[in-house]
Amino acid sequence: MTTGRLPPPYGRLLDRARTIPFEFEGARIEGLAGDTVASALWAAGTRVLARSFKYRRPRGLLGHGAFDATSYVQRGAEPNVAADRLLLVDGLPAIEGQNRIGSLTRDRGAWIGHLGRFLPVGFYYRTFFRPAGSWDRIEPAIRRRAGLGILGKDGHHAECEKVHLFCDVAVVGGGPAGIAAANAAAAAGAEVILFEAMARAGGFALVDPAAFPDALPADGVRVMTGAIAQGLFEDGMLAVELGDRHGRVRARCVVVATGAAEQPIVFRNNDLPGVMLASAARALIHLYAVRPGTRAAVVTVNDHGLAAALDLHAAGVEIAIVADARTATNILHERLAEAGVTVRLGTVPYEAVQSNGLAGLYYGGPVTGIELATKGAHGTARPEGALHVCDLVVMSGGWSPLAALACHAGARLAYDADADTFALSDIPGHVFAVGAAAGLHTPTLVVEDAREAGHAAADAALGRSVLARASPEPEPGFNHPWPIVPHPKGKEFLEFDEDLTIADIENAVADGFDHGELLKRYSTAGMGPSQGKQAALAVLRVAARARRLAPEGIGPTTSRPPFTAERIDLLAGRAFHPARATAMQLQHRAYGATTMVAGLWQRPAFYGAPADAERAIAAEVMAVHEATGMIDVSTLGKIELRGPDAAAFLDRIYATPHAKQPVGRGRYCLLLDEAGNIADDGVIGRLAETHFYVTATTGQADATYRLLTWLNAQWGMDVDITNLTGAFAALNIAGPASRTVLAGLVEDVDLAPGAFKYMDVRHGRVAGVAARLLRVGFVGELGYEIHMPAAYGQAVWTALADAGRAHGLRPFGVEAQRLLRLQKAHVIIGQDTDGLTTPAEANMGWAVGKTKTSFVGRAALAVRGTRPLQRVLVGFRMDASATVPPEASLVIEGDAIGGRVTSAARSAAAGGIIGLAFVPPSRAAEGSPFAIRLPSGAMVGAEVAPTPFYDPGNTRQER
Amino acid sequence: MVLSLLRYGLRRRHVPWRVIPPTPDRFKPSYDVVIVGGGGHALAAAYYLAHRHDITNVAVVERGWLAGGNTARNTAIIRSNYLTPEGVQFYDQSVRLWRTISNDLGINVMVSERGHLTLAHTDAAIRTMRWRAEVNKHYGVASEVVGPAEIAALCPELNLSHEVRYPVLGALYHPPGGIARHDAVAWGYAMGAAARGVEIHQMTEVTGFDIDHGRVTGVRTTRGTMRTGRVLQAVAGNSSRVAALAGFRLPIRTVPLQACVSEPVKPFLDTVIVSGSLHVYISQTARGEFVMGGATDPYALYAQRSTLEFKETLFSDMLELFPQLAHMKMLRQWAGLADMTPDFSPVMGLTPVENYFIDSGWGTWGFKATPVCGLTMAATVATGKPHALIEGFALDRFARFDQIGERGAASVGS
Known part of the structure; x- marks a missing residue:
């Protein structure tokens, strides 16, 4: 079935001249340039876009571009791609459904959805472990069922670039509020970048241009589209995904104009394909010229649902019924009545139904009708018992600010009883929240306030005196305290990612998980890919009611970066693994x-x-x-010291004596740490009375240089230190x-x-x-x-x-x-x-200056020296016919570990196998036999031998 | 157990499965033991005090929500392939407790022994790993150095190409290594302790201690003072601050440790993979998410904030090992606080304050020790003498310069 597109000016994002074919679940679909995969699929009549995480329920579109995870699809090797944010382009790899066996419409894994009543919240904590070992057997099956898409096993990546941007004011969100703020900031002289997630700035103004006639970015504003701001970090760094590049943005001030997420109404089967948010329906109509259905029921708690009903009607969608939870009428009700639409006040949705035959009963299918209920007191509802046939249910349950960025920067987001939704407070000085993110919805108010904020942001960024900007209170009337309709048979979803219902939240609270964070962890509410953007509000309300508290009595969970699922390849960028x-x-x-x-x-x-x-x-x-x-x-560390105190300085640090080292002589040097352990060694050469040249091992070169400069800074001696390693x-x-x-x-x-x-x-x-x-x-x-x-x-x-x-x-x-x-x-x-390892253990006690009163680690050595040695490093030899023990083979003394081989090799010059090993002091005498256990488990014998193994008189090196 | 789900499903109402007890409105006149901190270690100690030592007049005092500190922020890895005899025997005991923990506590902690590979990219790393393997085997812990071919068999997804900056030369393979559901451990211990009478006071912050002639007698909190005979401090990430309230110092430096989690996908990775050289580690949860982390932040800090640099560095290194992850998206990042000790071993046992016991210095390696810490600290508190397994971890070892060096085995991804 195909639905013809609506005529212009519908389809503001479309280029109708160009059709783009793509493949979905093996079928060829044609969309238009400007479409998202989701809008093209919806236009083509596809209703099942995904299967849910837990119950494998069929899912269509909940939001469109709303950062929900309802319509996740597989794009080639890439899993979990939001179809409603995936732009249709030529050469798109085949798109597939996810988390299904067979096809999306006939998922052979759908049986689990019928077992919901046997799978209470947190059921996996309660089962699968008795008798012992059960989990080992069951876990693989659970793992296979879990997860969404499939990560390709032979994927590889192209290296992505990073972009560094700088501006006075960064405005995140290119809707009417963001545009107004950006324009005002630019007019006030600030350098402004406006980041918009969609392909074109405009936001709600593209849906309702009449309400926002001036929503066009001014010339002075740099607009970047397809840009998703993911995090605002403590140091002021704004991280933005810019298409295939990762943007690191330094802005003096950040305006958060990220809007709000429309909330579902919670009622039975509110997740069926064809049940969608009013904002999604309006986006389909206005941006993509898609008629979202043929016959619609609209259920709402605010005027936005009514506006959607008017849009639907104007777009030629038959309106079966409009149900408004409120009881007072306004001009929109009148206009709907004038259009011949039946509006029922004080009425809420009770149950969405689907009657797609027997197969539909099993696999689930799109919505075919809705039953309404009369709203009673205390959140009760009396079902009407009549079915309104429809293939589209459009709902508006209010708004929840998408204010994560402000929260990353330190703002608080808590329930506001006047506005019946979350509201920001404690916003830091360099962050400004405007528009729906700040709880404002009335167009004139939004624009006026955003202009003011933009101006203030510019002033703050440019160091001009800023009049304290009183953040406006969130507007009441756009939300409802209880857009929730419990049903005796359940399945009223308030968490679409995780398939959680009202009972799940109530039961989690009853199990003792009443704190918001505990509730999240136990029920998994908010842990899915959409991070609770469409769920947190309802979860809070249900949890509060279960605890007999007001919603404002419960804090929301912390909002951490990223704002929405963030691409790993962009964060990685080009690998930077320096090589010297x-x-x-x-x-x-x-x-x-x-x-x-x-x-x-x-x-x-x-x-x-x-x-x-x-x-x-x-x-x-x-x-x-x-x-x-x-x-x-x-690669040796090479450090130069000059100054009158150089000799004294080195002598205070190294365990070896250097104060009286003659000019023109070099000396082995040994460095310990504070605990008396060997840290480094090398040679110190005295080039002149006040000039020393110190070498350090390759591995410790940096640490030794750091230690020397650190101690020099602390002691303030007259030494100049230069690192000559490079x-x-x-x-x-x-x-x-x-x-x-x-x-x-x-x-x-x-x-x-x-x-x-x-x-x-x-x-x-x-x-x-x-x-x-x-x-x-x-x-x-x-x-x-x-x-x-x-x-x-x-x-x-x-x-x-x-x-x-x-x-x-x-x-x-x-x-x-x-x-x-x-x-x-x-x-x-x-x-x-x-x-x-102490010097004594390493048999290097000779290197420690006996008369020295000061060196790093001296106090520790004095303490450790009072205890008997536990091990000594000795040279050993083995029979030439033996296997060379791999380094780290253990020395075994009785049944215990007595030490280990640290070095071993076959040496022609030394005539056999030689090595160094830690052995118990009782075994350290020359000629003592000891046993080595090879990694294979085999035991071999060795004997402590005099060292050096080669040229014991050192005549060759000293000739 | 499946039967119990059936029964559950056929009932009309939810019968609460009281996992976490509500915070009592007021304190008892006195407690035998007050445990400061309400994380995994603290709850495990409370459980074993009640279960093994019949000490049930116990209060657990938690500043925030239950197990919301490092218990909620770690990456849930279990292993025992340490380097020192003290460490190996201690963590091995923990691994044994993990094996039966679900049935002991009556909650599925989802312990999953998936195998643990620590990758070596230098010959020095191979040497340290062989040392670990040999010590492990000596104490009966399965642990072996394996080469690239065996690594490929265990983890075919891993990039073993030599066309990278740090090719994989080998690995330490530890079959018992794995993961668990971190929150469930704490809940299970809380449930078990509460069932035996232990009180759990959430949202109750300790502000000081009453100390009389060097002996602790009370714990002051934001909700009043608790009289008590003994105190156990188990507050990872804040050990120095709480010890300061009791009047003594710890050789601990607290640094943030960050981690993150991806979106869920179908099974891709079975083993736990750690690379000390690249400072990354990764495992895949039963839900299908990748849990990933890296090295601690390079500076001391008490703030639990996230940084962009952490992610950039982590993924730049991670894609060397798993280029396929370029197609993934990450979902959440967070930070915990790691109490680092000079020798990378914990500080457990007695303190300069009489009847005040400590379980601290858990750096980046605390989660896996949860059961054994509870067991040994409960015994220590009950008898007043350090349990044999923790004698080496005494606080006064630093004054003696008698360290238990685990740096080589406890670093990243522990």
């Missing part, structure tokens, strides 16, 4: 390095393909032992030939063993580049760390590589370095220590 590259990164790539993640850096693990790892690492180790190797250590590149050239390779490139430094001793530091030039040279021994061979400005890192590396070629120089990576240092039993902070 050392100056030598290109060389590593050229050498075919396999890299590994090290914080923000990528470091060469070894040079070669992953499959070739073992051979490559062995060759690199061999090169360092027998010729020379070179490793990029630019500014300097560094490499370590090590191996017997390293001195020879360097000799040809170094100026100003005497490399002779007696002149440049182990742990000396020197200034000099390497390959013509000013550099700092440190003789260090981490890898156990003669070696030099060379630190130079990062800009020259690549040049120096290349020069050394060229000079070293004749001497068998190979670059080596982190894996080789790990083995080389293990052979020397040098600990890696964070691998051989954990967050709670």
